[in-house]
Amino acid sequence: LRTTLYTTKASCKQKQGEYDRGDAVVNGILANLKSFFEWLEDEEILLTKNPVVRIPKNDIDPRTKTLGQEEIDRFMNYMLNDFKRASEKIRVAIYLQYYTGQRVNEVLQLKWSDLVINTKGQRVIYFQKKGRHKNLKKGKNTWFCILDDHLEAIFQTLPKLEGNPHIFWTNRNRTNGKQHISSSNLNAAINRACKELGMAKFGNHEI
Numbered sequence: 372l373r374t375t376l377y378t379t380k381a382s383c384k385q386k387q388g389e390y391d392r393g394d395a396v397v398n399g400i401l402a403n404l405k406s407f408f409e410w411l412e413d414e415e416i417l418l419t420k421n422p423v424v425r426i427p428k429n430d431i432d433p434r435t436k437t438l439g440q441e442e443i444d445r446f447m448n449y450m451l452n453d454f455k456r457a458s459e460k461i462r463v464a465i466y467l468q469y470y471t472g473q474r475v476n477e478v479l480q481l482k483w484s485d486l487v488i489n490t491k492g493q494r495v496i497y498f499q500k501k502g503r504h505k506n507l508k509k510g511k512n513t514w515f516c517i518l519d520d521h522l523e524a525i526f527q528t529l530p531k532l533e534g535n536p537h538i539f540w541t542n543r544n545r546t547n548g549k550q551h552i553s554s555s556n557l558n559a560a561i562n563r564a565c566k567e568l569g570m571a572k573f574g575n576h577e578i
Contacts, residue, residue, distance in 0.1 A: 372401075376396075398429060405424065408421040437577065446565070447465075450466060450564055451525075454560070454564050454567070459528065460540070479554065481537065496515065536550070561574065
């Protein structure tokens with residue numbers, strides 16, 4: 372399988388061409404297959420050991436691109452207060468990813484029901500974490516953040532859409548049926564803001 376992935380070309384619909392798969396792409400395909408077989412195990416469809424665990428992955432050098440604190444502070448201040456080429460939902464989603472350190476999809480999938488008041492009277496937001504196996508007990512794959520006055524004020528300004536439970540909702544009919552905005556909207560806003568600030572482009576992972 373690994374040999375085939377490396378020796379055959381992959382097609383790119385966007386660029387309408389073909390390319391060679393690198394280590395990261397091959398590892399990603401193997402990870403998806405591994406998750407699929409784990410699901411088969413969870414559903415008791417597959418009663419033997421996951422076969423993908425025997426396929427070795429290539430070591431990949433860690434990311435070297437990072438943003439300094441002064442640089443990210445400048446960007447986030449501009450994004451929240453001065454950037455006008457994106458909706459408030461998109462700008463807040465970008466800031467929340469930075470503030471909480473969560474994955475972009477974990478931020479975008481937030482629902483209003485994930486905002487709760489705890490026993491101390493504090494407003495808490497719960498993130499549903501990505502997990503490879505079914506939750507064995509309630510709350511296993513969750514992470515929470517207490518909202519400070521600044522975040523509380525920001526959330527108060529966000530509009531709601533009747534019939535849509537998501538905080539960062541969209542009223543467009545997405546092809547996958549999801550009711551929240553996509554990560555590509557955030558990346559587009561980040562790229563535009565970087566251009567206006569004269570900064571080198573970066574992505575959600577760098578945040």
